Amino acid sequence: MNKIKIVDDIISDIKLDDSISLEEVPKNEFFDVTSICLTINKDSDLRIEYSTRKATKLDVKIKINPGVRLNLEEYRYGKNFKIRYQLNLLEDSTANVYKFYDVSGIKEMNIITLNGKNSSIDYNFKTISTGFEKYNLTIYHNAPYTNSFIKNSGVNINKGNLQFNVSSFAGIGNKECNINQASRIINLTDNKCQINPNLFIDEYDVSANHSALIGKFSDEEMFYLQSRGIDEKTAHNLLINGFLTSNMPDILSKKITKNINKYWR
């Protein structure tokens, strides 16, 4: 497993094999944002751990070369992030992205460009929102036969204010694209949360779906768990854990469970 650890806007620890090349452009007198550019040359697994102690800006660019698969796991914690994240997929490349954030205060812009034919992204994002969190995801299907599966899930608590803005684009000529968005927020506060799903499709031969749901856990789910003797609080914890850990890899699932225990036990 390749690993990168970032603290604020500095890479503090790194372990990469020859499948990934890295270029770091520190902020300078002209640009006040550090850029981290990764190129994925061979099939790779990469884990990023990113934390902040102060307000931080960062620009992350990942290019996945033709025919290459990237499994990316990211765990992020801290506060006051401003991030631009760009994923560029070339022909026949695949990205499986799993992210879990436990942050307080973030503005993140994700730009995913499916530039090569048959490129595909499976994006799974989970967050426990305790402050202002705004995620803009833009997915460009710039080539035919491209696939995107974008799944955003968040639990909003305390002073949380969570927003997902997801926009998918498919231009004329980019046939047989498969575009999917699913966003769900469990809002355990009276604060306002938002999901804005957008599909901008200029091509007839495209399959596109979206779903968006903001709410609490259903009474039926709670009844089912409680009817087996599980008290309300524990039932709630089980549902939150299930909601946030489903489809996530083991290590991230453990981190999620640990964070859930921090807030709910």
Add this chain to the structure above:
Amino acid sequence: MRKLKIDNLCVEVDGKIILDNFSLEIKEGEIHAIMGPNGTGKSTLSKVIMGDTSYKIISGDIFYNDKRINDLSVDERARMGIFLGMQLPMEIEGVTNADFLRTACSIKEKEAFSLMPFIKKIDNTVKKLNMNSDMIHRGINQGFSGGERKKNEILQMYMLNPSLVMLDEIDSGLDVDSLKIVGENVMEYYKENKPAMLVITHYQRLLDYIKPTHVHIMKNGKIVKSGDISLVNLIETVGYEKIDAETSEPIVSEVK
């Protein structure tokens, strides 16, 4: 003696009376079958006993082991030993059967809970119910067929070892082989534990395996006729309409 006692229970949903002065008593070791056409309040009865807050009790009492349970929460009732095998078991994404059952059993058994016996019991029961062992590690009822969901309910019954078992249309969605497995396992549990049982069904086929000691026909929120297993045969022969349209002897005698 453990027993469920329902006294003159009136229940409404959205202003409509669903249970109307309903009374019933089930002692340990008794199996009561409630039959009746759709929409008569059979499922409502089981959910109200379990404590579903979607239903409003207007009057009447529910006692379990001589304790009034009207005001107890769902989980408190479950911890008293009340179990409801549901007609449409929920699918809950992400919460695995294993986590769910381990949590439920550890809450019930408290300090006595031990992981190894739990695993052994779950493995044995899964085999007995002819379930796929990987279902334990999947989300609750996630991707399960109708029959698999019903078997999962019976698995939960075995693991929680209740003293009052209510099975709401546990036969729906089961093929012939699964019905036999479920029916035989319920009876095996009954013989071993002698719980009080309430079985809600539309059809005789489930009662080929689960032999009721009492049979009731329910209509418009109340029991209109009670009897023994012979009542089931009568229902199969003449249907609900002729029996419940007129409970007086002449019509039943005529059929006889």
